[in-house]
Amino acid sequence: MNSMRVNHHPVLGNLEKQKEVKIYFDGQPYVAYEGDTIASALLASKVRTLRCHEDKGTPRGIYCNIGHCFECRVKVNGKNTVRACITPVENNMHVESGLSLSTSSLNGGKL
Template sequence: MTMRVEHHPVLGSLENKQPFTFYFNGETYEGYEGDSIASALLAAGVRTLRQHEASGTGRGIYCNIGHCFECRVQLEDRKVVRACLTPVKEGMVIHSVPGYKKGGE
């Protein structure tokens, strides 16, 4: 089941936009031109993007406007970005930001 919004009154329609493949934590996903990393993952049912630094609990999309920094992900070049503000691109490799490791493991 997809959670993708295919017809949006402000952003338009996905009807003529081309799909492409990208990768998150070793899994393959489909995005469309105009998708942010967050919107593409949310459409695929992914809710957890990273682990909280102190508690290790899952974190995902919260404000979706770049204010809260909860949706941080790491790109293949090790740059950390906010998933809600970063366009996803064909072939992009994305990872969760490493979180808390109990006992320094």
């Protein structure tokens, strides 16, 4: 897989020497490095869609990348509403895309 990862950064230096870890996104394994956030690791692996909009079902990914907007929320190791852009990776972390909720769920079960 051709990675989009930045390996040589003018401020951070050589990033290739970081320890490699494995994360899983929707059951697929991906390579990440200590110090990555979930979002940066997935972006480096060309993953752009992290969830779908609750009402419209349109794809959502990283928007602000500073933890403000919640567009990148995912499920991590069974915990809902985790912001991928500010959550560091851990070895063998299981990340699930945010799945769309039905309209009835959005309305509290009322149609």
